Amino acid sequence: MADPVAVGKAFTDHYYQTFDTNRSALASLYQDASMLTFEGQQFQGTQAIVEKLTGLPFQSVQHRVVSLDAQPTHAGGLLVFVTGQLLTDGESKPLNFSQVFSLMNAGGSYVRVVGGLMVVVVIYSPLSSLLSPLSSLLSPLSFLTYSPTLCAVQIVTNDLFRLNYG
Amino acid sequence: MADPVAVGKAFTDHYYQTFDTNRSALASLYQDASMLTFEGQQFQGTQAIVEKLTGLPFQSVQHRVVSLDAQPTHAGGLLVFVTGQLLTDGESKPLNFSQVFSLMNAGGSYVRVVGGLMVVVVIYSPLSSLLSPLSSLLSPLSFLTYSPTLCAVQIVTNDLFRLNYG
Secondary structure, rough: OOOOOHHHHHHHHHHHHHHHOOOHHHHHHEEEEEEEEOOOOOEHHHHHHHEEEEHOOOOOOOEEEEEEEEEEOOOEEEEEEEEEEEOOOOOOOOOEEEEEEEEEEEEEEEEEEOEEEEEEEHHHHHOOHHOOOOOHHHOOOEEEEEEEOOEEEEEEEEEEEEOOOO | OOOOOHHHHHHHHHHHHHHHHHHHHHHHHHEEEEEEEEOEEEOOOHHHHHHHOOOOOOOOOEEEEEEEEEEOOOOEEEEOOOOEEEEEEOOOOOOEEEEEEEEEEEEEEEEEOOOOEEEEHHHOOOOHHHHHOHHHHHHOOEEEEOOOOOEEEEEEEEEEEEEEEO
8 A cells, every 4th residue: 555644645635625615525435334423423324424514504614634644454444543623614713623534445446547548447345345336436526546557546434523622 | 243332432441541550561452463653653563562652751641531432344343533631640731632443353252251151262354364372362451342241352453642732
């Protein structure tokens, strides 16, 4: 795997930029097997997760990442751990937050760029049966991690979020 | 699996109690494949992890858990996410921290209690080859999760720790 922290940073840059500009587009990063625990509330599946995130009671939000750590998992995925600050609706005092993402390559599918064309390479994975058809993962907003010519489509399988009021 | 939050709470009660009273005994909760990221520093394997934890520059510490969330993972493990406060060496101002643990049953091994006797049941798992012999996991300080008669030996595969100074 590429450097875990570099992949984690590319992912969270994309995730928080999407969150802060067009929350509903986060749908492309989750699948039906994904779980979100948001301030102790549990949500499962893309629809329930995106309904929760788009329904949060603020109009504008800005996330700032303070620390980012990442480790590969035994299952071949990536664990990403973020602490940061967020500002909502022009508040001047930021709230501290912590968030954990567990990422998996989507069904072992890869997109190889060959002479400017995208060629999809599907590799067997035990996760395949849990995931939606590949086509839904290839929207322009899907998250791709790059090695020079090979991009893995990453989805969020576990997402846990907490504000730290301390 | 039993209720993820209940298992997570049983684990973290045991982990932080051990941390606060006898840090070196944390060795029983890690294996050679385990990874720790502590304030951005990486450590792999029981020895390196326990050397880091026992070498932290304070004599006494108390952890207090403020929030605990847990989710099952696709790999059959458990992701535990804690925010809390810690006090070192009689300081009166607590430091906020966040910590992530990824737990796996140790090599698919279970301890079944039958008529007051412990009977070890070893079940095949892809992790088996990564783990040390079972005997080392059954010290009195190993962590067991209970269902009525079946206990799974849990180890920490991923551990990520951050202080939040904000």
